[in-house]
Amino acid sequence: MSHKVVIPIGPYHPLQEEPEFFRLYVEGEKVVDIDIVIGYVHRGIEQLSETKHFDQVAFLVERICGICSTSHPFAYVNAIDDLTKVEVPQRALYIRTIIAELERIHSHLLWLGLAGHFIGYNTVWMWSWKYREPVLDIFELISGNRNHYAMMKPGGVRRDIKEEDIPRIKKCVDDLVPILNMFKGAVMDDPVIQARTKGVGVLTKQQAIAYSAVGPTARASGVKIDVRKDHPYGAYNFLDWNIITQEDGDVFAKLIVRVLEMYESIKIIRQCLDKMPKGPIDANLKDIPEGEGIGHIEAPRGECFHYIRSDGTNRPIRHKIRAPSYMNVASNKVSAVGGTISDAAITLAAVDPCYCCTERVAVFNKGSDKKILNGWDLIKLSQEKTEKLRKEIFNK
Amino acid sequence: MIFFNYFIFPGFLFTAVIGMLASWVDRKVTARVQWRQGPPWYQSFADFIKLLGKEVIVPRQNRRLFLVAPLLALASVTVVATLLGRSMLRPQESFLGDLIVVIYLLTIPATALILGASASANPLASVGASREIKLVLSYELPFLLSMAIVILKSGGLIRINDIIRYQMVNGSILSSASGAVAFVAAILCMQAKLGFVPFDMSEAEQEIMAGALIEYSGAPLAIFKLTKQMLLVVLPIFLISLFWANNLSVMWVILKYVILLVIIILIKNTNPRVKIDQATRFFWGPMTVICIIGVILALIGY
Numbered sequence: 217m218s219h220k221v222v223i224p225i226g227p228y229h230p231l232q233e234e235p236e237f238f239r240l241y242v243e244g245e246k247v248v249d250i251d252i253v254i255g256y257v258h259r260g261i262e263q264l265s266e267t268k269h270f271d272q273v274a275f276l277v278e279r280i281c282g283i284c285s286t287s288h289p290f291a292y293v294n295a296i297d298d299l300t301k302v303e304v305p306q307r308a309l310y311i312r313t314i315i316a317e318l319e320r321i322h323s324h325l326l327w328l329g330l331a332g333h334f335i336g337y338n339t340v341w342m343w344s345w346k347y348r349e350p351v352l353d354i355f356e357l358i359s360g361n362r363n364h365y366a367m368m369k370p371g372g373v374r375r376d377i378k379e380e381d382i383p384r385i386k387k388c389v390d391d392l393v394p395i396l397n398m399f400k401g402a403v404m405d406d407p408v409i410q411a412r413t414k415g416v417g418v419l420t421k422q423q424a425i426a427y428s429a430v431g432p433t434a435r436a437s438g439v440k441i442d443v444r445k446d447h448p449y450g451a452y453n454f455l456d457w458n459i460i461t462q463e464d465g466d467v468f469a470k471l472i473v474r475v476l477e478m479y480e481s482i483k484i485i486r487q488c489l490d491k492m493p494k495g496p497i498d499a500n501l502k503d504i505p506e507g508e509g510i511g512h513i514e515a516p517r518g519e520c521f522h523y524i525r526s527d528g529t530n531r532p533i534r535h536k537i538r539a540p541s542y543m544n545v546a547s548n549k550v551s552a553v554g555g556t557i558s559d560a561a562i563t564l565a566a567v568d569p570c571y572c573c574t575e576r577v578a579v580f581n582k583g584s585d586k587k588i589l590n591g592w593d594l595i596k597l598s599q600e601k602t603e604k605l606r607k608e609i610f611n612k
Numbered sequence: 613m614i615f616f617n618y619f620i621f622p623g624f625l626f627t628a629v630i631g632m633l634a635s636w637v638d639r640k641v642t643a644r645v646q647w648r649q650g651p652p653w654y655q656s657f658a659d660f661i662k663l664l665g666k667e668v669i670v671p672r673q674n675r676r677l678f679l680v681a682p683l684l685a686l687a688s689v690t691v692v693a694t695l696l697g698r699s700m701l702r703p704q705e706s707f708l709g710d711l712i713v714v715i716y717l718l719t720i721p722a723t724a725l726i727l728g729a730s731a732s733a734n735p736l737a738s739v740g741a742s743r744e745i746k747l748v749l750s751y752e753l754p755f756l757l758s759m760a761i762v763i764l765k766s767g768g769l770i771r772i773n774d775i776i777r778y779q780m781v782n783g784s785i786l787s788s789a790s791g792a793v794a795f796v797a798a799i800l801c802m803q804a805k806l807g808f809v810p811f812d813m814s815e816a817e818q819e820i821m822a823g824a825l826i827e828y829s830g831a832p833l834a835i836f837k838l839t840k841q842m843l844l845v846v847l848p849i850f851l852i853s854l855f856w857a858n859n860l861s862v863m864w865v866i867l868k869y870v871i872l873l874v875i876i877i878l879i880k881n882t883n884p885r886v887k888i889d890q891a892t893r894f895f896w897g898p899m900t901v902i903c904i905i906g907v908i909l910a911l912i913g914y
Contacts, residue, residue: 222735223736335818338642342648409884412885556889558813558885
C-alpha cells in the first residue's frame with residue numbers, strides 16, 4: 217500500500233536562504249519523487265543590462281549574486297575581451313585570477329558551513345564562517361569592499377594590488393592551510409558525518425553528463441571538466457595546479473572535492489603573487505565594435521557563461537547569462553529521489569545552489585485563469601494597499 | 613505540605629527555575645563553543661514570558677487533544693521532580709516501586725509530543741511524530757536494561773531512596789564495571805529523551821521545520837519548551853540518584869549535576885544530527901549489546 221504525502225521545502229523554509237520550492241513526494245520517510253519550482257527571484261537582469269552602457273553592466277552583473285560576486289563580472293569582461301580582441305595587460309590577468317581564487321575559497325568555506333548547518337552540526341557552521349572572515353578582510357584590503365569588489369573592467373581591472381599589501385595576503389593564505397587541515401581532519405574523518413553523507417544523494421557519472429552538471433557537482437561524479445583547464449582564461453595557463461575529481465558522486469565526494477579545491481586555490485594564489493609582472497593594469501578600451509563575444513569562467517559552483525552582442529553603440533543589444541546552478545539544481549531530480557527526507561535536505565544543498573544567479577526567465581502558463589500582473593499593476597496594487605492602511609489608521 | 617512539595621519545592625516552580633537557568637547555561641556554553649556571544653542569564657525567562665503573551669493558534673482537527681498534550685507533559689515532569697526530590701529529602705514518605713513509576717512517567721513527555729503533533733494534522737508534524745515514535749521505541753530498550761542493571765546491582769531494590777542508601781553504604785553503582793556500562797548507555801538515552809543533537813530528528817528545523825512542534829504557538833509552545841527545560845534538570849538528577857549517589861550533600865549534587873550538564877552540552881555540540889534509521893540501529897545494535905553485557909556482568913557480580 218502506498219500513501220504519498222507532499223512535504224514542501226520552501227518557498228519560505230529555514231533550510232534555504234533563498235526562496236525556491238521543492239515538492240517532495242514521500243512515502244513514510246522515503247522520497248519517491250520531487251518537483252523543483254524556481255522563479256521567485258527573477259529580476260530581469262538581462263533586459264536591464266541592455267539599457268546600461270558597457271562599463272555599467274560590469275557593476276550590474278556583479279549584483280546577480282552576493283556570494284560569487286566576481287564570477288559574473290569576470291565572465292562578462294571575458295566576453296567583452298573576446299568581442300574586442302583587446303590585448304589585456306598581463307598584470308591585470310593575474311589580479312583577476314587572484315580575486316577569482318580568493319572568492320572560490322570564501323565561497324567553499326561558506327558552503328562547508330551551510331552543509332554543516334543542514335545536517336544539524338552548527339559548530340562546523342560557526343567555525344567555518346569564522347575562518348572565512350580573514351578572506352573577506354583581504355578583499356577589503358584590496359578593493360575596499362568585503363563582498364562586491366568591483367575589480368573587473370572591460371580590458372583590465374579597476375584597482376591594482378599594492379606591493380605593500382602582498383605580504384599580508386600571503387600571510388592570510390598561509391594561515392588558511394592549518395585551518396583547512398583541521399577541517400579535513402575534523403569533518404572528513406568524523407564517523408557520524410560519514411554516516412550522514414556517504415552514499416547519500418548519489419549522482420552517477422552518466423547522470424551527471426545527461427543532466428549537464430557543471431563544476432564541483434560534476435567533478436564529484438568523476439566528470440573531469442573545469443573551464444580553467446579546458447578553455448584557459450585569466451592567468452590559469454601560466455600556473456601549475458590540478459583538477460580535483462572524485463568517483464562516488466555522493467555528498468561526501470562533493471565535500472571532499474570542495475575542501476581539496478581550496479588547497480588548489482591556495483596554490484594558485486601563491487604562484488600568482490610570486491609571478492605577477494609589473495606594468496599597466498588597464499588596456500584603456502575606448503570603443504566596443506560591432507560583433508559578438510563569449511566569456512565563460514569556472515565560478516565556485518561551475519561554469520558561468522556570458523554572451524554579448526554589440527551593434528557598435530555603447531550598449532549591448534543582447535546579453536545572455538547562464539549561471540552554474542541552473543544546470544546543477546536540475547540534477548536533484550535524480551540525486552534526491554530514493555533517499556529519506558533527512559537525506560534530501562543535505563542532497564538539495566550539496567550542489568551549492570544559488571537561485572538568484574539562476575533565474576533568467578519566468579514562464580507563465582497563459583492558459584490558466586491566473587492574472588498576469590506587469591510592473592504597473594504591481595505599483596497600482598501597492599498604492600491601493602498604502603491607501604487602505606492609511607484609512608485604517610485614520611479611522612482608529 | 614504536599615501542595616508545597618508539588619507546586620513550589622522540589623516540584624514545579626523550583627525545577628522550572630533551575631531548568632531555565634540550566635538551559636541558559638546550555639545556550640551560553642554552546643555559543644562560546646561556536647565563537648558567539650550568547651544570551652544574558654534571564655533569556656529563557658524572557659522567552660517564556662514572551663511566548664505566554666503571544667496569540668495561540670489552534671488547528672481545528674482536534675482542539676482538545678492539541679491543548680491537553682502540553683499540560684500532560686508538564687504534569688508528568690512535575691510529578692517526577694516531586695517524587696525524586698521527596699525521596700532524597702523525605703525518604704520516609706516515599707513508597708515502594710517509585711522507581712518504576714518514575715520510569716513510566718518519563719515516557720509521558722514524548723508521548724504527549726506525539727499526541728499533540730498528531731492532533732495538529734500537519735504533514736510535517738506527522739513526520740516529526742513518526743520519528744518520535746521510532747526514537748522512543750529505540751531508546752527505551754537500552755534505557756530499561758540500564759535500569760535493570762541498577763536494580764540487579766543493588767540486590768533487587770525498586771525504591772529510589774533504598775538505592776540511594778545502598779550506594780551510601782556500599783559505594784556508588786557507577787564504580788562497578790556493570791554500573792559504568794549502564795551509566796554510559798543511560799547518558800546516551802538521556803540525550804535522546806531530551807531531544808538534543810544528535811537525536812533531535814523529531815524537531816529537525818532544517819528538514820521538517822520544528823516537526824512535531826510546528827503548529828504550536830503561544831502558551832502551549834511555552835509549556836512544551838518549559839517541559840524540555842525541566843527535563844534538563846530531572847533526568848540528570850535521576851541518573852545521579854541511581855548511579856552516583858555515594859555522597860548527596862548539596863555541593864556534591866550541584867557538582868555532579870554540572871558535570872552531567874557539560875557532558876550533555878559537549879555531545880550536543882560535537883555531532884551532526886543522525887537519521888532516524890541510524891538512531892534505531894545505534895540503540896538496538898551496539899547500545900543493547902553493551903547493556904546485555906552489563907546485565908551479565910551484574911549477574912556474575914562485577
